[in-house]
Amino acid sequence: MNNEMKRILSMVESGKITSEQAASLMETMEDSPKFENKEYLSRFLRVRVNSETNDNVNVNVPLRLIKALLQTGHSVASKIPQAQQYTEHIDIDLLISAIDNELVGQIVDVKLANGDTVLVYVE
Known part of the structure; x- marks a missing residue:
């Protein structure tokens, strides 16, 4: 079963979409x-x-x-009790969707009070 099918079934299981919507997506x-x-x-x-x-x-x-790690790593991490607290609030589907939709550009731009800056972007 491919990853897209697994994601759709996971969304049905979690109640995010109905079975009719899943059938339409498939x-x-x-x-x-x-x-x-x-x-x-x-x-x-x-x-x-x-x-x-x-x-x-x-x-x-x-x-x-990143895409490969997201697809495989989350399922592995969800099976490790110590790791669940770190992964339970991460929306993997959203991250993979951003990659699939070819998100480009700046994602994070932070300027700290001490003058430090943090930039995260896809280039």
């Missing part, structure tokens, strides 16, 4: 062409922390890796 999936925009998945999620004291952080994570 029919739409069967009719739509299967492809992933490889150009988009070659982009990166970038995290930049610029510190006034030069304690700077630069993190670059490929979206392809």
Whole structure:
């Protein structure tokens, strides 16, 4: 069973959608062409922390890796009792949807009182 089907069934199970809505989504999936925009998945999620004291952080994570980790990691983490407290409030479907809808640009922009800045964006 593919990941999209599992997500739809999970949404039915949690009461987010009805079985009729799920059936409609599954029919739409069967009719739509299967492809992933490889150009988009070659982009990166970038995290930049610029510190006034030069304690700077630069993190670059490929979206392809993030998508794979989201799809597999959440199901693994949900089975580990110690990890459930950290994952229960994360909407994995929303994050995967953002990737599937090719979200690009700035996601977070924080300027702290001490002059430090935090930027998170897809580029």
